[in-house]
Amino acid sequence: MAAETETIEQISRNVPGRRVLDAATIAELREALSMLRDHRYTEGYTLTSHSTVAYELLKEMLESVPGIDDASAWWLLLTALDKPVWPADRQIDGLLVELGLLGPEDTPENGRHRKLESELSNRQIPALHRALAGHVNYCSEDHATTDCELKQFTLSHRIDRQVTAEGTEKPTVVDLFCGAGGLSHGFTRGVTGPEFDVALAVDEDEAATDTYRHNHPEIPHQKVRCDDIGNLAENTDEFEDLAPDVDLVVGGPPCQALSVAGYRSRRSDDDSYSVIDDPRTELYQHYVSLLDTLEPQYIIMENVEGIRSPVGDSDRRVIDDVEAALSELGYTTDHRLIDCSRFGIPQERDRVILFGVRSKTGSEPAELVTEFFETLIPDTETETTIHQALSNLPRLRRDEGGDVIAGRQRGRASKFVRDNELHSGTRLTYNHQAREHPMAKDQKLFSDVMEPGDNGWDVKYGTEYGHLIEYDVGTEENPKFKDKYRMLHWDEPSPTIVAHLEKDANSFILPDYYEYARPDVTKQDSARSRGITPREAARLQSFPDSYVFLGPFTSQFRQIGNAVPPVLGERIASVLGEFISDGSLAAASTSDSIAAKSDD
Incomplete structure (x- = not known):
């Protein structure tokens, strides 16, 4: 019982906007917990293995304790006792609709949202939603207000952010291998530079794309795709429909096969292993194929240091293959090994950043690529512990x-x-x-x-x-x-x-x-x-x-661990934004268009 009573007191003290529980109320809650501990339908004080018990009866039993009202009883069941159910309660049902977990027309079956409970268990995030259910009893009914902690979990907030973003002119970006969205977060904050509009984000990790959608409410659901990039590369018509006009493509293929450690690990098990033939290495080929489809003016590619290392006993480097393929598409590129700690990021993290400008004639793009790296990399180191x-x-x-x-x-x-x-x-x-x-x-x-x-x-x-x-x-x-x-x-x-x-x-x-x-x-x-x-x-x-x-x-x-640090993404976005606003990169885009027309 110590853990539950400590939770009661902690939440009473620390959750802003919630009523403060006095000593008498806390004592009553302790008594209620003791009743449940001794209840013949329970083992100890957990109800998670007793879903057949009508929890409405348990709630009524808790309410029989002097001082325990309806909200307190629900909170005990949902939070302190970790019971994986949702009650038929007007306020909480309204929240479920906001979260997109219930339709407006749905009604509970005998006080139980059985289908919803099953789905939450399968999604492996019930603890988060139970905490929200407990919080909603002590929060404003308007969950989309700026002061409500639940705002970021609601559909109304997502809709509001998307409506606000409509009609604004922003440079557009496609994030391939987006993961949880660290790089995109840097490009969409707009704190130190212009805010970019994400036209499409793609990753095959479902948990990562769930995280991406949740934390980027301004991006419509259909623009975040959980899919193998190879599938998109084979269906270019659909891909073009999703992102018809793109200024910039960012992202980096998964790095396991390209890292020196990855090569040594595979080599130790198979003498015939070749990084070049590894299916994961071929991901960069899909990346290049999609660039050919989208034809963005600029590209940013991030990867591990090993992409610059010779493969096995040869002189061949994956980065050389990547840059050669990009050159065939008309991109002028260069890359640098970036120490993330120089940007104030509190870790020793070396990553290769490749930057490219699409062009067909002239030397101006090469100068712009050089200028980009000179502007990007800080002159002094900033160590954060x-x-x-x-x-x-x-x-x-x-x-x-x-x-x-x-x-x-x-x-x-x-x-x-x-x-x-x-x-x-x-x-x-x-x-x-x-x-x-x-x-x-x-x-x-x-x-x-x-x-x-x-x-x-x-x-x-x-x-x-x-x-x-x-x-x-x-x-x-x-x-x-x-x-x-x-x-x-x-x-x-x-x-x-x-x-x-x-x-x-x-x-x-x-x-x-x-x-x-x-x-x-x-x-x-x-x-x-x-x-x-x-x-x-x-x-x-x-x-x-x-x-x-x-x-x-x-x-x-x-x-x-797989993410690009958002602070680095924000710095890259800031530098590109400066170039775009000054017209430097825009001038390269104009030159490219003129050259393309003359070629036609």
Whole structure:
């Protein structure tokens, strides 16, 4: 019962706009929970395995406790008790319609939305919706108002954003391999440069496109496609209908086959393996094919450093093949290896950025490509630490947190968070769930053995606990897999956030905040030494806190690790916007059109 009563008090204190529960009401809620714990239809205080019990009867039983009204009873069933059902309630039914989960004409069957409950369970996001249902009882009935935390989840908000965007003249962009939308987010914010209009976004990961749609309400649903890019490349007529006029195409094919690590991994299992023949490498060919169909004036392609590395024992590089193919389409291109930390992004992340201008004659496009990179890359480095990136997020212990939790850490947000407005737009904290780390050896490593900066190799050969490292770390002369276990430094940038976080977070161990970041012996707790959460990974990637990642816990990590940092996307959009507004790139477009007409 301790967890439930703590939840009652926490939400009472921390949810803005909600009535404050006094001590007497909290005591009554505790009594109600005790009644359910002892109820003969329950085991303990969870009802999730007793869906046959009429929850209307349970709600009425709760209301029999003095001081427990209808709203409090529903909240207990939906939130504190984690019961996966939706009640037949006017206010909550209205919210379900807003969320697009019920049609306006739908009516509940005997007080149960059975089909809806099943669909939510299949979508693996019931916890989020139950939290919303609990919140709606204490929120304004107008869920689309600017002050309502639920606004971003409603259809009326999406419609309002799309209507507002209609009729405005903006440069258009297609985002191929869009993932969760980090690059698009940088192009659509319009904070430091012009706002772009996304004509189409494509990715084959359903959870990622769900996340993309949710966080880009201004983009109509049909313009976000969950599809294999190869299918679109084979159906160019449909593709042209979806995005008839495009100024810019952005995106980068998935990088696993193009990375040096990916090549070595496959090579170790198959001596006949070739990166060039890998189906994933062919994705860039589909990318080029779609460019030929869309004929955008400009292209931005992002990929891993390995795209510039020789393939195997040959001198061939994938980047050379890409640029040669683009040249045949009439693009003048160049690429640079970009250190994301130079843009203030709090991680060491090297990525290749390719920029191209479509042209047929003259040397002006080459000059513009050079100017783009000279303008894009900062003259000075701006280092942002993990401590600065994670400021004012709740400090969790292992197995704490959830998809939605109330409140933030006390204290002022860092300059990095404020300047990039990462903490604006929400008063809740999403996707902030810490792993349990159930293995005793891991808990021992995190709590007692490792210090910031230590990795598995250090433990194996530098401590008496080497037996806890149960994999081959190599030798001093030939180390390998050193970072399979790694404890981070609060006062340094993070290593590259990777999709492998979906498997485990052992190479992203965050040491106890109150021992290493802000020492306080009264608050130190070794249980806070644990792997980073999806929200912390998102902060390190420069996603705002209002950016909600849908899908399973593991998928959230994969989406974040595969994303382009939004701050980098915003910088790229800003530079392109300056060129467009100055007419420099527009002049190249005009020259190209004249050249094309003369060729005809």
